[in-house]
Amino acid sequence: xxxxxxxxxxxxxxxxxxxxxxxxxxxxxxxxxxxxxxxxxxxxxxxxxxxxxxxxxxxxxxxxxxxxxxxxxxxxxxxxxxxxxxxxxxxxxxxxxxxxxxxxxxxx
Amino acid sequence: xxxxxxxxxxxxxxxxxxxxxxxxxxxxxxxxxxxxxxxxxxxxxxxxxxxxxxxxxxxxxxxxxxxxxxxxxxxxxxxxxxxxxxxxxxxxxxxxxxxxxxxxxxxxxxxxxxxxxxxxx
Numbered sequence: 001x002x003x004x005x006x007x008x009x010x011x012x013x014x015x016x017x018x019x020x021x022x023x024x025x026x027x028x029x030x031x032x033x034x035x036x037x038x039x040x041x042x043x044x045x046x047x048x049x050x051x052x053x054x055x056x057x058x059x060x061x062x063x064x065x066x067x068x069x070x071x072x073x074x075x076x077x078x079x080x081x082x083x084x085x086x087x088x089x090x091x092x093x094x095x096x097x098x099x100x101x102x103x104x105x106x107x108x
Numbered sequence: 109x110x111x112x113x114x115x116x117x118x119x120x121x122x123x124x125x126x127x128x129x130x131x132x133x134x135x136x137x138x139x140x141x142x143x144x145x146x147x148x149x150x151x152x153x154x155x156x157x158x159x160x161x162x163x164x165x166x167x168x169x170x171x172x173x174x175x176x177x178x179x180x181x182x183x184x185x186x187x188x189x190x191x192x193x194x195x196x197x198x199x200x201x202x203x204x205x206x207x208x209x210x211x212x213x214x215x216x217x218x219x220x221x222x223x224x225x226x227x228x229x
Contacts, residue, residue: 034215036153043203043219044153055217087153091214095167099153 002026004088004100012108019075021103023088028068032092035064035073038102039084047086048073075105083107110134110218112204117223120194130187130204130220138162138182141212144189146200147222156202157189161210171197194227201225 003026013019023033031051036044046055048064051071061076075082088100116128130142144156157178158167166178177190187204201224205216 036216043221044216045219046215046217049208049215049217089153089214094214095158095212096169097155097214099155101152 001096002029002090002093002098004090004098006086006088006100006103008103009101010104010106012106013078014108015078015080017078019073019078019082019105021073021086021105023066023071023073023100025069025071025090025092029090029092031067032090033064033066033071034089034091035062036087036089037082037084038087044087078105080107110206112206112218112220114202114204114220114223117202117225119226119228121229122195122227124194125190125192126194126225128189128191128202128223128225130189132185132187132204132206135206137180137185139210141207141210142180142187143205143207143212143214143216144178144187145203145205145216145219146198147203148197148200151200154200155214158207158212158214159187160212165212167212191225194225196227199225199227 005024007022035048038044052064063074085102091097111133113131143158159178163180175193179188201222203222204220206218208215
């Protein structure tokens with residue numbers, strides 16, 4: 001089973017600042033990694049797939065990078081609506097997939 | 109626009125059964141694989157099951173194999189999850205989620221709003 005570890009657990013930043021979220025896999029997942037955003041009481045939303053591809057309608061301030069075991073989601077300049085929980089997800093051991101435990105991005 | 113609407117959740121006793129439904133609209137349902145993903149209260153996300161676009165292939169996470177059955181009716185644009193022998197640890201919000209492609213790439217591009225299943229005596 002591939003385990004994804006996200007850090008930090010909580011990130012406190014202000015609007016306009018740059019956010020960097022990390023996801024580390026217990027073994028290589030190649031580029032088969034996605035990022036999702038979830039706000040309270042809402043379903044998750046796909047942001048990035050295959051490590052660096054933005055999903056339809058996702059603003060350019062969101063970007064993903066990495067391959068193998070280390071991945072990063074960057075939000076270049078935080079907007080008020082970006083404060084949420086972010087999950088990474090791997091699909092390397094298809095048909096199984098797994099999610100990280102989440103990073104909560106909160107307003108400082 | 110793409111819409112997925114789950115229904116069928118509720119409170120059920122351990123060992124009993126429940127069937128969830130997911131009604132799809134706004135896209136060609138029969139062209140996409142669909143998944144169930146669950147989230148226990150206050151916890152993270154867990155993939156549960158996948159059915160291919162034509163219903164011929166099904167896959168499950170180990171903890172639900174033999175207890176849950178995913179199926180679809182493309183004539184009704186509806187996905188189902190039959191859940192038998194329910195356990196307390198199955199308590200969660202259950203989401204249906206569309207895959208980016210027809211076979212099931214495990215990339216979830218649209219999600220429903222979820223339906224809560226509570227297993228408790």
